[in-house]
Amino acid sequence: MKLLLDTHIWLWSLAQVSQLSRRVQQELRNPQNELWLSPVSTWEALLLNAKGRIRLQGNVREWVAEATKHLREAPLTHEIVVAAQELPLSHTDPADRFLAATAEVLELTLVTADQRLLGLGKIATLANR
Numbered sequence: 196m197k198l199l200l201d202t203h204i205w206l207w208s209l210a211q212v213s214q215l216s217r218r219v220q221q222e223l224r225n226p227q228n229e230l231w232l233s234p235v236s237t238w239e240a241l242l243l244n245a246k247g248r249i250r251l252q253g254n255v256r257e258w259v260a261e262a263t264k265h266l267r268e269a270p271l272t273h274e275i276v277v278a279a280q281e282l283p284l285s286h287t288d289p290a291d292r293f294l295a296a297t298a299e300v301l302e303l304t305l306v307t308a309d310q311r312l313l314g315l316g317k318i319a320t321l322a323n324r
Contacts, residue, residue: 197229199298201307202236219323232266235293275300
């Protein structure tokens with residue numbers, strides 16, 4: 196499976212594994228799966244750090260390099276941006292839109308605990324339950 200990690204899933208996998216369901220933990224450890232991360236998630240993590248909602252240790256560039264070294268980088272393309280705008284989401288959070296559209300366009304399974312992103316029809320999801 197090709198898994199796109201929602202920002203909170205990625206951050207939990209780094210520092211709060213107990214927040215992840217057994218199924219998600221198994222899938223993240225499965226060497227047969229590809230783990231993907233959007234640069235949008237890196238941007239979100241840096242914003243959370245700047246706001247004091249999370250605390251990234253040490254130099255930010257080094258932290259990002261270490262935290263993403265085992266993940267494939269999902270591109271943010273014009274096609275993804277257009278798809279994000281077309282998504283039938285009831286909320287306007289741009290990060291959620293970009294992540295869902297990335298999963299759709301690249302045919303990835305979005306791993307998330309966000310109820311608003313589950314059950315979007317043509318977008319495959321793995322719920323953290």
